Amino acid sequence: MLWLQDTNGDQTAISGAFEIAITETQGSFDQLSFKFVVDPTDAEDPNYVAATMILPRTIVVEPITGKKFRILQPQPESLGDKLLYTITCTSIAYDLHDMYIETKLENTQSLTACLDLITNGTSFKYHTTGSFANYSFSEGFGGDFSDTLLSNLASDFGFEYYFNNYDIYIQSTIGKSGAFLFVENANATKFVRQEDYSVITTYIKGYGKQNDDGSYATTADYTSPLASNWGKIWASPYSSDSITAQATLLAYLKSQIHDYPDVQYTMSYTDFINNVQGFKNDTTPGNYGWLRNRFEIDVSVRVQSRTLYPQQQDSGQAGSITFGNKIFDPNYFFNQLKNGYQENYKLG
Template sequence: MLIIKNVQGTENALKTIDDLTLTQTLGAIDQLTFNFIDNSDNKVASELVMPRSIVTVPENNQQYMITTPTITPLGRHRQYAVTALHVGQTLHDRYIDKTLTKTQSLDACMKFITQGTKFAYEIHDKFSNYAFSEEFGNARGDDLLTTLASDFGFEYYFDNFKIHVYKTIGKDNSFLFVDGSNVSKITDTEDYSNFSTHIKGTGKTTDDSDGKKSSAITAEYTSPLSDKFGIIDADPVSDERFTTSASLKDYLKKQIKDYPEVQYTIEWADFSKNAKYHNLNDIKVGNSGYLKDRYGIDVSVRITELVYNPQSSTVTPQITFGNKLFNLTTWSKAITKANKDNSKFSNKFKQDLTALESISNSAYDSRLFGEVVGESEY
């Protein structure tokens, strides 16, 4: 069952629905999809499907605004395929034509983008003030929130019309998935497309005596893995916030990707109360835990996407994991191990080839001199 309410406040229940799916992705607005037929159970509620209507899921008490209904004739009835986005999306409704400048606190910025809206916010961690090199504003509220998340370095999620801000969403050690126990298959996909080992940057600029601007603060960073892969340049960074080379260099270290971007997916998992490791498994976007299999995967990962039916425990959820924190030392050791293993394989191949040549030569000599080199069944 879902509750649907139009902009006038009229509400009714969709009693029979199909294919209810909630997609939650880290750093994105939640999406709800479902189907229903305007039969006797749903006739009145179907008439409430109109622009800006809100659907509430009783299981999580979250609200979703209908954005795309597709209506198809089905005999005497009509079938609805509905897509709705979390009401956090309505932060996009307001265009903020004012601006903030200079150094601001996160609290001041959040107040700036939520003032005059339904939205409230709560900042759960401490954040340093941020110095804007340009004006902050003249954009839609949701775009400004995304900008703040990047500038201040935070993550957030919506609880209906309340924005919760954390340095990092989720809890550690929240789940354990073991191949053959509560997972049937772990698949990992590695992306090397943004791989780089070197980056340059410029920070605060000052005016020369002749009135021209020149870069006063510069820094660059070279990854230790450049010894193995060579110099691969990332796009240079220019950011007026940095007034020292040291702070700029620390920032540059975080901008290059000298490791593969790894994404893990599981094909099946049992989340029932009787499942193995059930007490360890707290499945929420942002939570971190461990994946283990028989082929060498033993990693700390973070849930980046969860696709599930909030009203059914029998529908298999789909979970996508990403690196919680990539360990450069671990990967460097993996590279060294791969090189050693390859060297061992090469050496063994050479030894096997030498032995094979010896046997072949012995067999050839026996044909010339009549020596017995093995038993024959003839």
Template sequence: MAIVAVKDISGIAEPLPGFSVTRSNGIEGEKTLSVIGLKTGVNQHGYKLVKNENIILYKDEEYIIKTHKEKTYNEGLGVEVTALHRIFDDLINHRIYEEKSGTLRIEAMLDFALKGSGYTYEVDKTDLPTSVKVENFGWDNSLALFRSILEKFGAEFDYVGKRIFIAKKIGAKKDEPFLRHRYNVSDPQKEIDTSNFATYIRGYGKQNEDGSYVVQAEYTSPLATIYGIKHAEPVKDERFTDKESLLAEMKSKLGDNIDISLTFTAVELANMGFKDVNKGDYLWCVIDPFDINVQLRVLTIEDYSNDKKPPVFTFGSVTKKASDLIADFNTTKKTVDKVIDSSTGTIKASALNTAGLALKTDLDAHVKNTDIHVTAAQKASWDSKESGGTVAALEARLTNIAWASPTFKNNWTQYTDASGSYPVQYGKDMVGTVVLRGVAKGGIIGTNTPVYTLPAGYRPMYPHHFTGPAGVGFIYTGVIKTNGDVCIESSTNTTANAFIAINTQFKTN
């Protein structure tokens, strides 16, 4: 079980043993907790602190309690709360009392919007505009200004602690393996939506003083040859001064796609061959009956404090407000109108190729053929063997880690005392969680003097900040960089490097 604790506004912290946590991590930046627990003799002190505006501590991050519901159960008194990552609370309560105008780069706008907030940032400028023109930007809270920057530059964000990461798109595009209808996706038609479908769009870039445009363009989707011209809202954006960039923006806004939503657990994805799936990643989905291939995006990841319960991944489009959640719609043989009946919202029978399919009489005969079917007892026996015999054995396989010993650097060595050695090791489970453990000593403290360096495949997507014990009553702060360097930044121990217990975990990139 992952450890959960609560802290009040004065800084008093108490653990919450017996409490369960569900964390939702969404593509639009929201990260929330749902926390449930019963009051017991063990957690009674922490239970009293579970109140609005107090802080839930979970997996090295802080969440502010926003809703609180207490009620009685058969087992006694219990509480349910939801908590929002503190970045939103911090930024909405931090205000900028000045403004800027002109053509600004994204770094200048971020420095301005986050000034004095305590938050820092990193920007991947790939595919982002060099600068944008703004008028009277400011006189608002930092969260509103930050959201405005993302909208103006067409960017997304993620964050760890007080470090914000900004890019055109977070996540990666994976070519293989893929989700496939009738192979590992059973019912994609449950969530198909063409209400925003369009095939034609115009675009207008920077405007001259005489009212003409520096650049303008139009684009017609290949689907228009059969479906007809369906006008989309035109793009009018002062950022664009060349046709190529304007066309790319127009195509991203044009709704010539199908919205599909699919949900899988981490165990299901692992069984399909996916071992490293992160928020924002794109995975190919092949739907043979419709002759279409789409790249579905990981929109949300829901994980749990109960480490025996696998995380749940939702792919595709759940809400209509994020038009870019389905990317690169591609069809060559059939069109959307041949798939969906717009009057009923259901799939047309004509969309399915019935050539060569069995008749009902064939199906009846097949079902009654006892020679070719597996009995329930046989299936249970085979499933048991495949899974290692028990559910516990399957869970053991999912959490099994092959440990490796790193090469120490910068005078760091293995710590040993009278009770024995605590070997410094690292490893990774089958769902991509990297785990570090062990105690080191004697090396050089600093952000550029790593204890050791993790190899490729064991490195975090973003810098991973963590803390740990530096001896009895002392703590240290550390960081694992994206290049694999495991560094100890500072220690409260008078002998800073005498005892450094490196115990942390994260998802690989």
């Protein structure tokens, strides 16, 4: 069952909702999707009132998790003499996007001052854990939507965050270590490994502050040591209106190089809380844990996102987990090349 609340505060339940799925993603807004059937010509239909409340700004509450969502995309379609509604929602935390901050804070600011600016006049409250040094804004802070500014703050001050409805929780690193253990064919069906080589870069050029005569205060370029293996692969050139020291520019260029493949694991499972060898798993996005199988996979990974069916007895569906990029020792790939060469040599 799900609950609806419209802008007047009126509430009603959706009867027989099915395929109720929540997708949680680290550093993003939760998503909810579900379906229900209604006879729009029968005022006695249990979902007749609910169908009339599928309107902009209507809130959907999933009672097991307590999460609240805004309806974004309702899709009604004919199903015989009834209507089938397919509904997509996003977390009520997306209300942060309702506010555009016109003013700007200048120069050096504390995290508290910045958070006060983007939450003032909203229903949001923030909670910080740990301390964060002040940050100097070369072009001021503001002039954008509150959710975009929050994302910018995370990059500037070096923190991660998550939402619980209207509460924003901020700390240096979200999640805990050793939170789960999944063993293929024990408490997980199988692991799917996906490698992406298109992201590799090994060379970048940068330009510092431009002088009045068109020259630059400093320039630099950086070549990754792995260019000897992957080749010279350009990243987009970088320019800055504030950097005047070559050492500063070079350090930034090094941080922009992505000289390794992205390697991601996904996994389907029967239940989020599943015991194996006495281990109780917690797959909240941001948590770290282990994946193991008998084909040389024994890696520590972090949960990037998960899809769960909180009312699974109604859906009969299994969920899935996506684990974030795992940076492997480059020697792993080079050993693959070496082994491939040796085996090919044996074959002549």
